[in-house]
Amino acid sequence: MKKKIKLFAATTLHRADDHRIYHKEICSLLNDYDVTLLCSEDKIPKEFTSAINIEAIKSEESKLSRIKMILRIVRRLLREKNSIVIFHDFELIYAILLLRVFAGSNIYIFDMHEDYPSQILISKKIPILFLPLLSLFLMFSEMLLLPLFDWLFVADGFLEKKYGDMMNLRITAIYNFPEFTEIKRHVKSESELNLVYAGGIYFERGLKELVEIASRLKNSKLHLFGRTYTKMENDYLEEALKKNSNLIYHGLTPYDDLMKILPSMDIGLVMMKPNKKFRRNISVKQFDYMLSGIPVIIQKGLVSFVKDYENGFNVSSVEDAVSRINNLTAKDSARMSDNAISLIKEKYNWEYESKKIKSALEYLIILKGVSELQELHQDCQEKHL
Incomplete structure (x- = not known):
């Protein structure tokens, strides 16, 4: 040897x-x-x-x-x-x-x-x-x-x-x-959408925007994976959970466990504020969503690997995000899902x-x-x- x-x-x-x-x-x-x-x-x-x-x-x-x-x-x-x-x-x-x-x-x-x-x-x-x-x-x-x-x-x-x-x-x-692995596709609900956000749960990363999206959508659930960093953010989240029955908080979840859950979701959200801290940083969660075969909705102004109508949407506001979600058809979602996985397999891995x-x-x-x-x-x- x-x-x-x-x-x-x-x-x-x-x-x-x-x-x-x-x-x-x-x-x-x-x-x-x-x-x-x-x-x-x-x-x-x-x-x-x-x-x-x-x-x-x-x-x-x-x-x-x-x-x-x-x-x-x-x-x-x-x-x-x-x-x-x-x-x-x-x-x-x-x-x-x-x-x-x-x-x-x-x-x-x-x-x-x-x-x-x-x-x-x-x-x-x-x-x-x-x-x-x-x-x-x-x-x-x-x-x-x-x-x-x-x-x-x-x-x-x-x-x-x-x-x-x-x-x-x-x-x-x-x-x-991400490392490319074949993800087992899940049979998804036709009666409701399951949205997901994974990452740090604090205001700069779009906590208020995520809560507002959840409050405006019907027949949907928004799943949050991560943890808050301050008492103010924790109090805000607790109050939001009381007011919004479709907002579900899972807490900090190990990465391997998260990657088993993501394929069962319908849309992944990246709503960080495009300020000095985040506008040049690359959110790796957009790649985890793509690997899991779910379309990505990402805030404009961030470094985005999402192309509109190809593997998700770049949105300018909460209103824009809600509109994209409400108008997303099952056919478009399936096409974006296939495109997202192909991009990871062929390019972003x-x-x-x-x-x-x-x-x-x-x-x-x-x-x-x-x-x-x-x-x-x-x-x-x-x-x-």
């Missing part, structure tokens, strides 16, 4: 069973690499059964705990040579300073999940007076430290262009598309994104010439001939 190159995925903020990091990225690399996940000890669910080695990084309840955790990850990685390291949280960007000097034979990749300097400007956890200064600090950190990485993965084409124009970096957009990751890693192995593992190095060269 050929020796595999070691690959470390490091995170301080994400759970060990995070769907993108573990179930997609890590699992797609298992056959080719010896993968280890470095993760905060309090982010490892007790019931989680992993196919890889997970090393728990000690965490503490103190103001310096995050800094200490970064240093512990650095100390662990200093023992490695000729390995691949993928960082998944912005704070880990600072680890590259020590690692590039003292463990320079490794390949380092930063997986940027969002536009951090822009997102910090709309944070509600930090006093507003400090936000511009903090955003500038993050921008300076990126300009200084990102060039020290061998490759940059970003969440979408917007970030790929932004950082491609700003810096001369190797950069690839890795979209968080994780298989294509995982190939981008594998190609980047293989290119870097060839470029850096991981000397201790010549067999895999030779395999990668042969793939690119």
